[in-house]
Amino acid sequence: MPAPPERSAVTDSVAPGFRAPSTEYDDHQPTVEGSIPEWLSGTLLRNGPGLFEAGDRRVNHWFDGLAMLRRYAFDAGELRYSNRFLRSDAYADARAGQLTGQFGTDTRGWRRLVDTLTSLGLPEPTDNANVHVARVDGEYIALTEAPRRVAFDPDTLETRGEFRFADDLPEHITAAHLVRDPHRKEWIGFTTEFGRRPQYHIYRVPAGSRRREPVASLDARGPAYIHDCSITADHVLLVESPLVLSVWRALDPRSQGAIDMLEWQPDRGTRLLVVDRETGALVAEPTLPATFCFHHVNAFVDGEAGEIVLDLIEFPNNEIVGAMSMAELDGEGFPEVPDGRLMRYRIDPAAGTVDRSRRYDGGMELPRVPRAVTGRRHRFAYGQATHREGQNGVVKVDFETGTAHEWWEESVFVEEPIPVQRPGGDSEDDGVVLATALDVDRERTALLVFDAETLAVEARAWLPHAEPFGFHGRFFRD
Numbered sequence: 051m052p053a054p055p056e057r058s059a060v061t062d063s064v065a066p067g068f069r070a071p072s073t074e075y076d077d078h079q080p081t082v083e084g085s086i087p088e089w090l091s092g093t094l095l096r097n098g099p100g101l102f103e104a105g106d107r108r109v110n111h112w113f114d115g116l117a118m119l120r121r122y123a124f125d126a127g128e129l130r131y132s133n134r135f136l137r138s139d140a141y142a143d144a145r146a147g148q149l150t151g152q153f154g155t156d157t158r159g160w161r162r163l164v165d166t167l168t169s170l171g172l173p174e175p176t177d178n179a180n181v182h183v184a185r186v187d188g189e190y191i192a193l194t195e196a197p198r199r200v201a202f203d204p205d206t207l208e209t210r211g212e213f214r215f216a217d218d219l220p221e222h223i224t225a226a227h228l229v230r231d232p233h234r235k236e237w238i239g240f241t242t243e244f245g246r247r248p249q250y251h252i253y254r255v256p257a258g259s260r261r262r263e264p265v266a267s268l269d270a271r272g273p274a275y276i277h278d279c280s281i282t283a284d285h286v287l288l289v290e291s292p293l294v295l296s297v298w299r300a301l302d303p304r305s306q307g308a309i310d311m312l313e314w315q316p317d318r319g320t321r322l323l324v325v326d327r328e329t330g331a332l333v334a335e336p337t338l339p340a341t342f343c344f345h346h347v348n349a350f351v352d353g354e355a356g357e358i359v360l361d362l363i364e365f366p367n368n369e370i371v372g373a374m375s376m377a378e379l380d381g382e383g384f385p386e387v388p389d390g391r392l393m394r395y396r397i398d399p400a401a402g403t404v405d406r407s408r409r410y411d412g413g414m415e416l417p418r419v420p421r422a423v424t425g426r427r428h429r430f431a432y433g434q435a436t437h438r439e440g441q442n443g444v445v446k447v448d449f450e451t452g453t454a455h456e457w458w459e460e461s462v463f464v465e466e467p468i469p470v471q472r473p474g475g476d477s478e479d480d481g482v483v484l485a486t487a488l489d490v491d492r493e494r495t496a497l498l499v500f501d502a503e504t505l506a507v508e509a510r511a512w513l514p515h516a517e518p519f520g521f522h523g524r525f526f527r528d
């Protein structure tokens with residue numbers, strides 16, 4: 051096992067969720083309280099920042115922490131845990147004492163401008179793929195918003211090298227969130243291209259292929275920073291908030307990276323882009339008052355009403371982006387981060403009207419629906435509940451009854467909850483919800499297995515250390 055990063059004095063002063071672990075574990079068997087269902091067979095792979103320093107410097111923004119992969123393998127009621135830093139070029143730079151930050155971390159002196167432009171994908175974007183994972187054409191890949199992907203071994207978490215799509219789709223910024231359509235067995239994603247006429251390029255990747263096929267190219271206004279998308283059986287949906295990527299702002303000598311390219315221009319409003327998956331036609335593009343969104347929940351066509359329903363997590367403005375800076379996160383307790391609101395949009399493409407309503411009173415982020423209902427009508431959504439001080443919970447929202455059920459525990463910060471349905475199960479919430487959770491008082495992370503129906507904790511597996519907070523993951527069945 052290669053030497054893990056050493057702890058520095060600076061890391062000890064910060065909350066355990068933002069501190070590099072000192073060990074890379076390999077197939078560690080954690081102590082389990084309760085019992086893991088025997089049917090649960092497969093591997094949860096998660097990604098997120100794990101190393102925050104190089105030399106004596108700390109990254110400025112949480113999004114710039116260096117990627118650490120986490121693996122939770124389930125087999126016949128047993129769990130094995132591994133964690134490993136992605137051996138990217140950015141990681142090698144960091145171990146050599148250089149931070150090649152991207153989002154909000156100033157880089158190497160006079161090269162700052164070059165690096166800032168580089169962070170747009172010109173000509174050498176970062177390979178610090180710390181946001182998400184996917185399996186494309188049999189290859190497991192780590193993804194970020196710079197257009198580079200890194201392949202890794204799903205069993206050992208060893209880095210295999212750069213993954214390249216077999217096409218030349220233009221991309222200066224790309225989505226780390228790919229949407230897997232289990233019905234058509236294809237991935238849907240998008241890229242952003244700068245230039246005189248900025249474009250969003252929506253693409254599909256069919257099963258067994260690593261060639262992205264264009265679905266649509268749309269004129270981008272701004273262009274905007276867009277983090278995620280959603281699909282119905284017939285559509286792809288993007289939310290273009292007025293958080294604009296301005297190349298001119300990056301030229302400001304005080305700029306600290308891509309975050310300083312972001313300009314909130316609320317007068318533009320927020321445009322919903324509804325694209326026909328077959329023809330690529332823009333079916334509807336209603337503009338609403340300004341809001342910001344990282345994550346979509348799901349979308350579907352409501353056959354009876356002929357409307358398109360889109361659920362997402364919405365913020366009133368862009369404050370959430372700045373609140374994720376390390377200066378905020380390293381302070382006493384957690385910053386006053388605005389709560390995400392679960393909203394339902396009903397879009398009538400014929401009439402061009404949109405109805406908008408809030409579906410959960412609490413704060414919510416990192417939403418997920420069971421995989422089988424992706425692009426189809428969902429009854430339930432799970433997410434991180436965020437509105438209490440000193441803890442994050444889990445929430446299960448029932449759209450049919452209009453009720454929500456929450457789980458909380460003192461000093462415990464739950465991360466992205468991932469529903470996994472029981473094979474052959476007879477209802478949407480027949481299964482489990484998997485979530486890592488850091489107990490900040492015990493300075494230890496546990497993998498929690500919740501009953502997806504009741505949110506009762508069926509099993510709690512104590513990992514051998516405190517994991518830094520991650521972003522996203524997927525469960526891959528055996």
Ligand SMILES: [Fe+2]
Nearest residue numbers: 277344345522
């Ligand atoms: Fe995300």
